[in-house]
Amino acid sequence: MNHNKLSRRTFIRGGSLIAAGTIAGSLTRTAQAVTADDVERVVKNGRINQSVSKWCYGKFSLEEMCAVGKKMGLKAIDLLGPNDFPTLKKHGLACSMVNTHGLSKGINRKENHEECLAKIRTAIDAAAEYEYPNVISFPGNRKGMPDDVGVENSVIALKKIAGYAEKKGVTICLEYLNSKVNHKDYMFDNMAWGVEVCKQVGSESVKILYDIYHAQIMEGDIIRTIRTCKDYIGHYHTGGNPDRHEIDETQELYYPAIMRAIVETGYKGYVAHEFVPKNKDQIASLAYAVRICDV
Numbered sequence: 576m577n578h579n580k581l582s583r584r585t586f587i588r589g590g591s592l593i594a595a596g597t598i599a600g601s602l603t604r605t606a607q608a609v610t611a612d613d614v615e616r617v618v619k620n621g622r623i624n625q626s627v628s629k630w631c632y633g634k635f636s637l638e639e640m641c642a643v644g645k646k647m648g649l650k651a652i653d654l655l656g657p658n659d660f661p662t663l664k665k666h667g668l669a670c671s672m673v674n675t676h677g678l679s680k681g682i683n684r685k686e687n688h689e690e691c692l693a694k695i696r697t698a699i700d701a702a703a704e705y706e707y708p709n710v711i712s713f714p715g716n717r718k719g720m721p722d723d724v725g726v727e728n729s730v731i732a733l734k735k736i737a738g739y740a741e742k743k744g745v746t747i748c749l750e751y752l753n754s755k756v757n758h759k760d761y762m763f764d765n766m767a768w769g770v771e772v773c774k775q776v777g778s779e780s781v782k783i784l785y786d787i788y789h790a791q792i793m794e795g796d797i798i799r800t801i802r803t804c805k806d807y808i809g810h811y812h813t814g815g816n817p818d819r820h821e822i823d824e825t826q827e828l829y830y831p832a833i834m835r836a837i838v839e840t841g842y843k844g845y846v847a848h849e850f851v852p853k854n855k856d857q858i859a860s861l862a863y864a865v866r867i868c869d870v
Contacts, residue, residue: 613643613858614642614643614646614647614858614862615646615647616646616647616648617647617648617862617865617866617869618647618648618649618865618869619648619869620869620870621648621869622838622869622870623834623837623838623846623868623869623870624650624651624671624843624844624845624846625648625649625650625651625845625846625847625848625865625868625869626649626650626651626652626653626669626671626672626845626846626847626848627640627644627649627652627653627847627848627849627861628652628653628654628812628847628848628849629652629653629654629655630654631848631849631850631851631852632852632857632861634857635857637652637655637659637662638662640652641662641663641665641666641668642666643858643861644666644668645666645667645668647861647862647865648865648869649668649865650668650669650671650845651663651668651669651670651671651845651847652668652669652670652671653670653671653672653812653845653847653849654672654673654674654711654847654849655670655673655674656673656674656698656701657673657698657701660701660705660707663705664705669705669706669707669708670702670705670707671707671708671709671810671844671845671847672709672710672711672748672784672810672845672847673698673701673702673707673709673710673711674698674710674711675691675694675695675697675698675710675711675712676690676691676694676695676712676713677713678713678715678750678752678758678761679713679715679716679758679761680715680716681712681713681714681715681716681729681762682712682713682714682715682728682729682732682733683714683715683717683720683724683725683728683729683762684715684720684728685728685731685732687715688728688731688732688735691712691732692732692735692736695710695712695736695747696736696739698710698711699736699739699740699743699745699747700743702743702745703743703744703745706744707745708744708745708746708844708845709745709746709747709748709784709809709810709844709845710740710745710746710747710748711747711748711750711784712733712747712748712749712750713749713750713752713761713763714729714749714761714762714763714772715761715762716758716759716760716761716762717760717761717762718760720762722762722768725762725768726768726771726772726775729749729772730772730775730776733747733772733776733778733781734776734778737776737778737780737781738778740778740780740781741778741779741780745780746779746780746781746782746809746810747780747781747782748782748783748784748809748810749763749769749772749773749781749782749783749784750763750783750784750786750812751763751764751765751766751769751783751784751785751786751789751790751793752764752786752789753788753789753790753792753793754793755792755793756792757789757819764789764793765793765794766783766785766790766794766800766804769783769807770783770804770807773807774807782807782808782809782810783804783807783808783809783810784809784810784811784812785800785801785804785808785810785811785812786811786812786814786849787811787812787813787814787828787833788812788813788814788815788816788819788828788849788850789812789814791816791827791828792816797828797833798832798833798836801833801836801837801840802836802839802840805840805841805842808842809844810844810845810847811837811842811844811845811846811847812846812847812848812849813830813846813847813848813849813850813864813868814848814849814850815828815850816828818853819849819850819851820850820851820852820853821850821852821853821854821860821863821864822848822850822863822864822867822868823860823863823864823867830864830867830868831867831868831870834846834867834868834869834870835870838870846868848861848864848865848868850864
């Protein structure tokens, strides 16, 4: 047992909760709206541009999440659509990833191209209007399709829209998901597949959404992958493994080291927290995650 490592983690967690200040008590007042007055700033260094996925915090309204996130030091909210943009603008936040089409019926099938590309184009237009950087896309499920055919079909689709994304200054990010636990039969379940798609498309406006939780389940070797594939990664998601809960000492990934590796690559995009809090005080869990990722 490495007692030094345990002590370091304990120290970081304690420091995080101290930095979070009054955040820890916010969820004890569930009948009241959470306001910026309930929260102290957590981000001090700011070398990682942090965001959070609203869907993980269902008991809070977008208005509440924006107020909390802004005061905490977040710069964006992840995975939203155009109807949400006025609220983000009101709080001076960005949408770090704009929703498009569904994840199981995706661009790996030619019969889906027209529908998926129409939704991607609409999202690109909305993102460009508000100067938001990214829209999401998914290849879909295999359903017996060989991976190389999925690559070929996805490249055909993305080449049709990549030039438009370039013109608008928006990046299309293909998300890496696990097919072992959460998304059975999903095609983009290994980094080599996504990198090959990006290479064949050959556009700086087509990159990978590297979801660390999903990648840990499928392949692990997170830091080496970040360093090796840095040129193909346009966005990151966090999450604790197992079970996609808090990114604390209850799980197997050590996020401060992962964040330092991301900083060392020169990455300037967003890292969005996409874990589902298990703790009753969800805002304290988010504050802790933001604190340990602020390397």
